[in-house]
Amino acid sequence: MADTTDERIKEISPLRRALIRPELGGMVGTVAVFTLFALFAFDSGMFNSQGVMNWSIVSAQFMIIAVGACLLMIAGEFDLSVGSMIGFAGMMIAVFGVVLAWPMWIAILITFVICCALGALNGWIVVRTGLPSFIVTLAFLFILRGFTIYIPQTVERKTIIGGIRDAAEGDWLAPIFGGKIGQPIFQWLGDMGVIGVFERGTRAGQPVVDGIPMLIVWAIALIIFGHILLTRTRFGNWIFAAGGDAEAARNSGVPVNKVKILMFMFTAFCATVFAVCQVMEFGSAGADRGLLKEFEAIIAVVIGGALLTGGYGSVIGAALGALIFGVVQQGLFFAGVESSLFRVFLGVILLFAVILNTYIRRIITGER
Amino acid sequence: MADPIIQMKEIQKHFGSVIALAGVSVDVFPGECHCLLGDNGAGKSTFIKTMSGVHKPTSGEIVFEGQPLDFADPRDAIAAGIATVHQHLAMIPLMSVSRNFFMGNEPVRKIAGLSFFDHDYANRVTMEEMRNMGINLRGPDQAVGTLSGGERQTVAIARAVHFGAKVLILDEPTSALGVRQTANVLATIDKVRKQGIAVVFITHNVRHAMAVGDRFTVLNRGQTLGTAVRGEITPEELQDMMAGGQEMVQLEGSLGGTV
Ligand SMILES: Nc1ncnc2c1ncn2[C@@H]1O[C@H](COP(=O)(O)OP(=O)(O)OP(=O)(O)O)[C@@H](O)[C@H]1O
Ligand SMILES: [Mg+2]
Numbered sequence: 074m075a076d077t078t079d080e081r082i083k084e085i086s087p088l089r090r091a092l093i094r095p096e097l098g099g100m101v102g103t104v105a106v107f108t109l110f111a112l113f114a115f116d117s118g119m120f121n122s123q124g125v126m127n128w129s130i131v132s133a134q135f136m137i138i139a140v141g142a143c144l145l146m147i148a149g150e151f152d153l154s155v156g157s158m159i160g161f162a163g164m165m166i167a168v169f170g171v172v173l174a175w176p177m178w179i180a181i182l183i184t185f186v187i188c189c190a191l192g193a194l195n196g197w198i199v200v201r202t203g204l205p206s207f208i209v210t211l212a213f214l215f216i217l218r219g220f221t222i223y224i225p226q227t228v229e230r231k232t233i234i235g236g237i238r239d240a241a242e243g244d245w246l247a248p249i250f251g252g253k254i255g256q257p258i259f260q261w262l263g264d265m266g267v268i269g270v271f272e273r274g275t276r277a278g279q280p281v282v283d284g285i286p287m288l289i290v291w292a293i294a295l296i297i298f299g300h301i302l303l304t305r306t307r308f309g310n311w312i313f314a315a316g317g318d319a320e321a322a323r324n325s326g327v328p329v330n331k332v333k334i335l336m337f338m339f340t341a342f343c344a345t346v347f348a349v350c351q352v353m354e355f356g357s358a359g360a361d362r363g364l365l366k367e368f369e370a371i372i373a374v375v376i377g378g379a380l381l382t383g384g385y386g387s388v389i390g391a392a393l394g395a396l397i398f399g400v401v402q403q404g405l406f407f408a409g410v411e412s413s414l415f416r417v418f419l420g421v422i423l424l425f426a427v428i429l430n431t432y433i434r435r436i437i438t439g440e441r
Numbered sequence: 442m443a444d445p446i447i448q449m450k451e452i453q454k455h456f457g458s459v460i461a462l463a464g465v466s467v468d469v470f471p472g473e474c475h476c477l478l479g480d481n482g483a484g485k486s487t488f489i490k491t492m493s494g495v496h497k498p499t500s501g502e503i504v505f506e507g508q509p510l511d512f513a514d515p516r517d518a519i520a521a522g523i524a525t526v527h528q529h530l531a532m533i534p535l536m537s538v539s540r541n542f543f544m545g546n547e548p549v550r551k552i553a554g555l556s557f558f559d560h561d562y563a564n565r566v567t568m569e570e571m572r573n574m575g576i577n578l579r580g581p582d583q584a585v586g587t588l589s590g591g592e593r594q595t596v597a598i599a600r601a602v603h604f605g606a607k608v609l610i611l612d613e614p615t616s617a618l619g620v621r622q623t624a625n626v627l628a629t630i631d632k633v634r635k636q637g638i639a640v641v642f643i644t645h646n647v648r649h650a651m652a653v654g655d656r657f658t659v660l661n662r663g664q665t666l667g668t669a670v671r672g673e674i675t676p677e678e679l680q681d682m683m684a685g686g687q688e689m690v691q692l693e694g695s696l697g698g699t700v
Contacts, residue, residue: 307547317533326545438586
């Protein structure tokens with residue numbers, strides 16, 4: 074009886090096996106996108122050091138919010154308030170750090186605490202009421218955006234608060250979000266002639282790309298953290314279980330509510346990282362920052378192979394989705410294509426990704 | 442006999458205006474297979490859900506190993522040693538068999554002070570346990586969604602047995618199974634019972650109940666019709682009790698005694 078093979082089980086083809094990996098779409102898309110731009114826009118400057126840094130930064134921004142959205146989506150929920158959270162977090166930093174003139178590190182830490190608490194509130198309402206997270210976080214989209222516009226207008230009579238860079242001068246925590254690393258390496262690369270150097274002006278002799286922004290470091294760190302958490306820990310199993318079938322997971326002893334609330338908090342954390350990096354780079358906080366970011370995050374996650382219905386997906390896939398997103402957005406700019414076409418591209422690729430994912434789901438679950 | 446491992450006393454459960462359980466009392470002893478029978482909607486699933494911490498009883502008392510118990514959620518019941526295979530399966534189709542098998546009980550391995558899911562161990566144990574149940578998996582990473590209903594049921598039972606419960610609750614485990622898998626499940630119940638574990642076995646099938654049951658409790662519309670001991674009741678009597686008496690006799694007449 075206990076023979077090890079069953080003659081009825083066909084060897085599944087390696088292709089089919091590869092197909093059910095959630096990252097597949099992201100990988101194929103990444104290769105396709107790079108091939109296309111290498112063929113048609115190679116001379117546009119997109120692939121020199123400045124160009125690479127340009128789309129890397131944009132992609133890293135998408136990645137940071139995609140990691141949060143990905144884990145939350147696998148846990149079976151959405152957060153539509155990510156974009157408003159980004160605007161709100163930036164504004165909090167400006168209010169604490171500039172208007173109230175608190176030390177920047179205190180402003181940053183308090184902002185993280187407030188935003189994670191708001192994420193927890195989102196999650197708490199969702200698990201308590203059983204309402205779809207779509208509706209609950211849509212409410213927060215408006216509530217947070219409203220405050221983000223209201224607060225600077227009442228305290229400063231304007232919608233942008235500047236002076237953040239000055240306020241962050243000499244702070245120990247701010248460079249973790251706004252700084253750069255690896256300057257000596259880039260200087261050396263410049264000296265060696267591998268990357269270009271400025272020929273004139275005050276920065277003559279310095280490399281055109283002088284370090285890796287912390288934004289990119291955060292993106293990579295969050296991807297690694299998210300990937301390991303999801304695939305290599307027991308908590309990761311709970312994330313899959315909570316999104317796959319909350320009832321079954323609960324019956325098996327998985328603390329589903331806790332998992333979901335924590336994932337809402339993590340999404341808020343990612344949005345705050347994005348916001349802090351952004352205000353440090355711009356030196357200001359604006360009431361319209363982060364607009365539409367929630368949808369961009371969700372699209373990146375879906376391109377990365379996650380199912381909108383939860384229970385299935387991959388952080389690496391989401392990161393690749395974000396990379397595709399960033400490369401295409403900046404690539405079209407480099408190639409001189411009318412930027413409005415980017416939206417057309419986005420809509421089309423989203424549709425393709427969702428159809429592909431549904432098909433893959435059928436393969437895995439054997440549904441018809 | 443020893444003391445009962447779990448005593449359910451006058452359990453009532455109301456869902457709004459629906460009275461699903463109107464005061465049901467059942468004792469379960471270690472090493473016995475206690476069959477719970479009854480028609481659809483009799484309240485069997487609701488009853489065992491109060492036992493496994495899914496539902497809080499509206500009133501009534503649960504005494505586990507002599508202590509009054511108040512489960513806040515299924516985790517408490519599992520921790521106390523009550524494993525349940527629910528009728529509507531506690532399996533997640535999109536997840537692999539081994540991830541499902543260890544859901545809520547993930548084995549961990551420490552690396553540099555951090556705990557990681559021990560996939561090697563989980564995969565090995567899953568393959569072994571499934572082979573013992575007579576099911577050959579393509580691999581431990583096969584998604585549960587690709588298994589048949591009976592195979593899924595088997596995974597759920599293997600899981601409950603593996604985690605060494607003191608009380609194993611099976612809600613209609615054989616209803617979706619073929620002949621060989623049914624025999625397997627019944628054999629497993631027998632094996633588990635001999636290890637001194639208490640088994641609560643819900644079924645509609647009197648033959649399955651008679652094959653392994655030590656005692657039989659029949660529920661009808663949220664109430665017990667009494668508990669019978671093996672040898673003191675015939676399958677026909679049990680069948681009649683389940684169907685509520687006369688009607689069944691009439692039915693049986695018209696069907697020529699084939700039911
Ligand atoms: N969550 C719930 N909310 C409201 N009513 C419920 C709920 N769960 C069960 N009921 C009701 O309680 C009664 C008993 O249901 P239960 O599932 O316990 O029956 P059962 O004996 O397991 O039946 P079956 O043999 O069909 O599985 C039914 O009338 C059902 O409609
Ligand atoms: Mg039932």
